[in-house]
Amino acid sequence: MKIAIAGKGGVGKTFISGTLSRLFANDGFKVLAIDADPAMNLSYALGIASDISSKVKPIAENKELIERRVGKGPIYNIAPTVNDITENFGIVGPEGVMLLIMGTIRTGGSGCMCPANSLIRALIRHITLERKDMVIMDMEAGLEHLGRATIKGFDILLCVVEPGTQSIETAKKIKNLSNDIGIQKVMAVGNKIMQKEDIDFLKKSLNEVGLELIHTIPFDQNIIKADSQAIAPLDLSPNSPAVKAIEGLKENLKMMHR
Ligand SMILES: Nc1ncnc2c1ncn2[C@@H]1O[C@H](COP(=O)(O)OP(=O)(O)OP(=O)(O)O)[C@@H](O)[C@H]1O
Numbered sequence: 001m002k003i004a005i006a007g008k009g010g011v012g013k014t015f016i017s018g019t020l021s022r023l024f025a026n027d028g029f030k031v032l033a034i035d036a037d038p039a040m041n042l043s044y045a046l047g048i049a050s051d052i053s054s055k056v057k058p059i060a061e062n063k064e065l066i067e068r069r070v071g072k073g074p075i076y077n078i079a080p081t082v083n084d085i086t087e088n089f090g091i092v093g094p095e096g097v098m099l100l101i102m103g104t105i106r107t108g109g110s111g112c113m114c115p116a117n118s119l120i121r122a123l124i125r126h127i128t129l130e131r132k133d134m135v136i137m138d139m140e141a142g143l144e145h146l147g148r149a150t151i152k153g154f155d156i157l158l159c160v161v162e163p164g165t166q167s168i169e170t171a172k173k174i175k176n177l178s179n180d181i182g183i184q185k186v187m188a189v190g191n192k193i194m195q196k197e198d199i200d201f202l203k204k205s206l207n208e209v210g211l212e213l214i215h216t217i218p219f220d221q222n223i224i225k226a227d228s229q230a231i232a233p234l235d236l237s238p239n240s241p242a243v244k245a246i247e248g249l250k251e252n253l254k255m256m257h258r
């Protein structure tokens with residue numbers, strides 16, 4: 001299963017990506033977590049210490065690697081070797097989740113042909129087509145990065161929404177783009193739910209944009225606490241309501257993929 005997690009800024013993409021990755025790994029899946037957000041904070045949600053993750057150069061910024069694989073120009077190798085990159089540049093975290101930090105991906109719009117993008121494109125293609133792992137990709141807020149090359153090959157795109165019209169607007173744009181790209185399953189997950197009315201609101205507004213709400217996660221102070229202490233929510237409060245809800249989401253996804 002290859003799952004991309006997208007949505008408006010601050011809706012909870014990173015919290016959900018990191019927690020879901022570890023819960024799947026706990027169930028025995030070999031999980032590859034991809035940080036595709038230039039802000040690069042998935043390591044926190046995975047419980048990887050920042051002194052370890054900050055030493056790792058994001059793939060898109062690893063000039064030496066890019067030069068060696070794609071070339072210095074003027075002629076570039078459009079089919080660079082990438083099958084060793086996950087193992088050589090990934091970081092293994094709790095429960096054995098492998099984290100790959102991509103760095104800034106600029107593949108949208110005009111389709112920049114710069115060498116960094118050639119490498120990332122080949123790498124993502126390899127990961128989606130040839131690797132058997134469960135892949136969970138935490139994406140950048142907004143849509144610029146939603147280029148064909150980044151999410152093509154993913155089976156499921158989860159749009160994280162929160163009660164409020166803005167995140168629904170973003171979800172609508174994401175859905176349209178994903179449909180163009182040919183992602184089979186685009187579904188919504190509601191986060192930071194405070195009351196039943198929030199769910200009613202989300203169901204109604206998502207219905208209007210043609211998105212199914214497959215799961216909801218409550219607003220939970222424990223998650224904010226974990227964030228302020230820079231501890232993974234799963235480590236600080238494994239039994240908190242929001243973490244438990246992500247366990248439910250994991251089961252839901254498993255059933256869906258059967
Ligand atoms: N269910 C929840 N209850 C309470 N707070 C939450 C919940 N989910 C996420 N948060 C908080 O919301 C903030 C944003 O979460 P997170 O970083 O996961 O979002 P994001 O979508 O990845 O943001 P960005 O777009 O900046 O990457 C964090 O402070 C996090 O602790």
Ligand SMILES: [Mg+2]
Nearest residue numbers: 013014037041
């Ligand atoms: Mg994030």
